[in-house]
Amino acid sequence: MPWRRTKSPMERVRPMHIRALAALLACLLPAVTGAAPADRETPIYLLEMGYDGGDYALLVDKQEQLLYLYRGTGDGPRLYKQFRCTTGRNNKGAKLREGDLKTPNGVYFFRGILEDEQLPEKYGVRAFTMDYPNDFDRLRNKTGGGIWLHAVNESDRVEKSYDTEGCVVVTNSDIMELSGYIALWHTPIIVDDSLVTVGSETYQRERTKVLDFIGEWEHSWENKRIDRYMACYDERFSGYGRTKARHRAHKQRLNEVYKEIKVDLTDINVFAFHNYLVVSFRQEYRSDRYHSVGRKKLYLTRDGDSYRILSERISRM
Structure with a gap:
């Protein structure tokens, strides 16, 4: 079934600003809506829609x-x-x-x-x-x-x-x-x-943490900071037929071939289940030699406040 949507306020800015915007929204949302978020229970599974x-x-x-x-x-x-x-x-x-x-x-x-x-x-x-x-x-x-x-x-x-x-x-x-x-x-x-529901403060805190992680992953990728980029991946990572070591080698080769890399993430959804999360988004990738648009899913594991990518996959659009 076809679907179409407009961009959210978060999607109209560069993804590297996800952290700052998420924190700002957490502070401003009660004033804008006039709601009393501390009294509202929200399913912890739906962190971003x-x-x-x-x-x-x-x-x-x-x-x-x-x-x-x-x-x-x-x-x-x-x-x-x-x-x-x-x-x-x-x-x-x-x-x-x-x-x-x-x-x-x-x-x-x-x-x-x-x-x-x-x-x-x-x-x-x-x-x-x-x-x-x-x-x-x-x-x-x-x-x-x-x-x-x-x-x-x-x-x-x-x-x-x-x-x-x-x-x-x-x-x-x-x-x-x-x-x-x-x-x-x-x-x-x-x-x-x-089903588990939480108050607004807990909900916003969990939401901000995962968006912070995605922003760091995207920023490290764009800036070719291979060590910080690969630190986002679990040792058990599997994706595109590659282990974590092979994924690192692949990305390092691309960093050397491309003069610059730009990654835009829009239409972000975050769904959580206990210590696992699924993050999906529209991804546009640009370099001086390659361009692609697709829908990507990241499967994350959570250990306390730390997230790691267990697997990822993309379908071309």
């Missing part, structure tokens, strides 16, 4: 058996609607292996749509396939697949808690409504045993 109301995220609370639809706004993510759902029959913790009847916990993206003759009748009118196992899951040797958000023809089945083989299931009417808010490979579905 779209500003124009065009970006959405789905949150699934397995304990409550509810699916929440959130919309990105200039004042942070806002609950837009909620839906009844049912999840895996084995409700004890996250999915670990194929056939354990658990719904996986984490940040996932929708890969495709199945309907009509592609979809067996028991899955209702439509299904969205999910990218389980993701890079974090593979690192932890999790197995299995075929995890979907799908419907069911028997609407009363959704009222039965924990009644699937691992998928997230809603009614036919609800999946059709949700379809209007899902963009493949862009809209996340984040699943947890019980």
